[in-house]
Amino acid sequence: MKGLVARFLYLTRRWEEPLTAYVFITPSALLFLVFVFIPAFSGLYLSFTSWDGIGASQFIGIQNYVELYEKPLFWKVLGNTLYYTFAVVLLQMSVAFILALALNSGRLRLKGVFRTAYFLPVLTSTVAASVIWRWLFSEEGFLGYAINLTGLCVPGGWLADPRFAMPALILMSGWRWAGYLMVIYLAGLQAIPSQLYDASAIDGAGAWAQFRFITWPMLSFTTFFIFVTSIIGSFQVFDQIYVMTGGGPLDATNCMGYYLYENAFKYFRMGYANAIGVITAVIILILTIIQFKIGARYRDFAS
Amino acid sequence: MSASSDQTVVHKILLYAGLVIGAILFLLPFFWMISTSLKPPDEIYVLPPKWIPSRLMWENYSKALSAAPFGRFILNTFFVAATVIIGQLIVAVPAGYAFARLRFPGKEILFMIFLSTMMIPGQVLMIPLYILIKNFGWLDSFYALIVPPLASAFNIFILRQFFTTIPFELEDAARIDGCGRIGVVLRIILPLCKPVVSTIIVFTFMWQWNNFFWPLIVISSKELHVVQIGLSYFSSAHGTEVSLLMVASLIVILPVIIVFALAQRTFIQGIALGGMKM
Numbered sequence: 001m002k003g004l005v006a007r008f009l010y011l012t013r014r015w016e017e018p019l020t021a022y023v024f025i026t027p028s029a030l031l032f033l034v035f036v037f038i039p040a041f042s043g044l045y046l047s048f049t050s051w052d053g054i055g056a057s058q059f060i061g062i063q064n065y066v067e068l069y070e071k072p073l074f075w076k077v078l079g080n081t082l083y084y085t086f087a088v089v090l091l092q093m094s095v096a097f098i099l100a101l102a103l104n105s106g107r108l109r110l111k112g113v114f115r116t117a118y119f120l121p122v123l124t125s126t127v128a129a130s131v132i133w134r135w136l137f138s139e140e141g142f143l144g145y146a147i148n149l150t151g152l153c154v155p156g157g158w159l160a161d162p163r164f165a166m167p168a169l170i171l172m173s174g175w176r177w178a179g180y181l182m183v184i185y186l187a188g189l190q191a192i193p194s195q196l197y198d199a200s201a202i203d204g205a206g207a208w209a210q211f212r213f214i215t216w217p218m219l220s221f222t223t224f225f226i227f228v229t230s231i232i233g234s235f236q237v238f239d240q241i242y243v244m245t246g247g248g249p250l251d252a253t254n255c256m257g258y259y260l261y262e263n264a265f266k267y268f269r270m271g272y273a274n275a276i277g278v279i280t281a282v283i284i285l286i287l288t289i290i291q292f293k294i295g296a297r298y299r300d301f302a303s
Numbered sequence: 304m305s306a307s308s309d310q311t312v313v314h315k316i317l318l319y320a321g322l323v324i325g326a327i328l329f330l331l332p333f334f335w336m337i338s339t340s341l342k343p344p345d346e347i348y349v350l351p352p353k354w355i356p357s358r359l360m361w362e363n364y365s366k367a368l369s370a371a372p373f374g375r376f377i378l379n380t381f382f383v384a385a386t387v388i389i390g391q392l393i394v395a396v397p398a399g400y401a402f403a404r405l406r407f408p409g410k411e412i413l414f415m416i417f418l419s420t421m422m423i424p425g426q427v428l429m430i431p432l433y434i435l436i437k438n439f440g441w442l443d444s445f446y447a448l449i450v451p452p453l454a455s456a457f458n459i460f461i462l463r464q465f466f467t468t469i470p471f472e473l474e475d476a477a478r479i480d481g482c483g484r485i486g487v488v489l490r491i492i493l494p495l496c497k498p499v500v501s502t503i504i505v506f507t508f509m510w511q512w513n514n515f516f517w518p519l520i521v522i523s524s525k526e527l528h529v530v531q532i533g534l535s536y537f538s539s540a541h542g543t544e545v546s547l548l549m550v551a552s553l554i555v556i557l558p559v560i561i562v563f564a565l566a567q568r569t570f571i572q573g574i575a576l577g578g579m580k581m
Contacts, residue, residue, distance in 0.1 A: 017405050017406055017407060018405070018406070018407035018408065020401070020405060021401040021405040021406075021407040021410075022407065023397075024397035024398055024400060024401040024405070025397070025398050025401050025402075025413065027393075027394045027397075027398070028394050028395065028398040028417065028454070028456075028459060029413070029417075031394065031450075031453050031454035032416075032417065032420050032454050032456070034435075034454075035432065035435070035450070035451045035453075035454040036420045036423065036428065036454055037420075038431075038435065039428045039431035039432045039435055040423055040427070040428060040431070042431045042434070042435075043427055043428060043430060043431035046430070046431060046434075053434075099325070102318060102321065102322055103322070105318065114322050114326055116567075117326040117329055117330055118325070118326065118329055120329070120330065120333065120560075121329060121332075123556065123559045123560050123563050124552075124556045124559075125512065125513040125515075125530075125531055125534075125555060125556065125559070126513060126515065127513075127515050127531040127534050127535055127555070128531075128534060128552040128555045128556050129332075131534065131538050131548055131549075131551070131552050132332050132335070132336050132549070132552055133332065135335075135339070135545055135548065135549070136332060136335060140347065140348045140349075140350065140352065141335075141352070142331070142335050142352050145350060145351060145352050175329065175332070179329075180574065183571055183574045183575065184574060184575060186575075187571075187574075187575030232424060235424070236424055236425065236426045238426075238515075238516050239515045239516065239531075242515075242519075242535070243535055243538065256426070257426050257516075260426060260429070260430070261516070261520075264429075264430050264433075264520075265520055270430060270434070273430055274430055274431070277426055277427035277428075277429070277430060278427060280424060280426055280427055281423065281424050281426075281427040284424050288422075
């Protein structure tokens, strides 16, 4: 018996490695097939149909896309999303960058305390943060009160005013994630060899020159990476909108993610909602490609 | 010499001052949350807003806890998170090892395909996934929450990166000593990859804890709700009882803060390492 098994193993030895590999990979592959690729293609197909989710779906070609193209609300939603995305990313990254620089400077006592303080908002959930900030922005909340004090008297608080609802959301999201980006920047800063700074100081470089020729270029890859992933993430904003504003007031804060949710689960227009999803994916893809094209210049510079 | 050291002192003071002010600003919402959670109802809507409540209404906490089954929500979320973490590790560790160590036809292409799943924005998959889950009959069940997240290329990616740093010699030594391939994985590789595994555990826990959109659309029964949905419903049902809302928010935030306090280094390392999974 043992001899047979040994012989069998010897004969199959050549197949052992690839076979093991395939066995190891198959569960993941199956999961990706079922939960990523199949939904991706069926979503694409569904975007060309009209379906309420219950009966049969009806193939209607590009009608959903035409409807979106002709609908002013869609363009408003898209504009809102782009406004939100770029404002939030810029806000988050600048705050995070400044904080990281500040925390990284020389021998700073209480560095860990500061880092924890700025990181704490990251540990909240977006829903909890939204609940808290919704209260803060109300007129009786601390922020609402402070705003009214400055003379900018907005009845109902910022979240009730179409002009200020989006800035409110942007502010909250910036608070929520700045600490996270700060940690990434800190890691990037700490990876810069201090010899570079020492050598440049010997050559007479001042703080600004050091920043311009050492710090900034060495961080360019990190910055690029953060920028790309933040844009992709922010473009799909949803939780805050659902909890804080419900898309309003007057669709001032309605963004692609929320618009998709509304159409799918409130109005039961599955095909139409899928078209929104497809467009979201395409726009993100285009934005990412643009960023890579622009980033290519800077990335070569860093290496 | 004294001129520049004066400048340095001034710089330091400005730096500290700026950082302290910034930290206070960042922490204000937390302070406000805690303060409001302990306020008696008549002090909430007072203008100018009152900082410290005149008496600490600990009753708010028992009121909030009895108004909604937060204990249940938290338990559900922990259960889902734990199951997802274990499932993800079971699925991703072998795959990461295979891509890092084994040779087989189609290795590069398969890896590219796996990675490509990370580039598909989650939102575009929400509705088709929902329909798929519905067809499986998994709507309103824990399966809907547990199984889809197992398809995570990010874990495979970082595990593979990590495995490639383990020297071949270790494995060879084990093989010479008679260890089978599976034995190598279990006895040599696994104990070594604690840092990566800790990162995965922390990130997956945070992701599952904060998960909102997906549970919102697939779960409808109150008993199965996860903690963020619970908070959101609580917020709609008790929107005017702000102190209870703040208590609820605190309850929802606390476990993550505890996890962070226990695993701070892993957190920070993980973010620096992966930086992506938000």
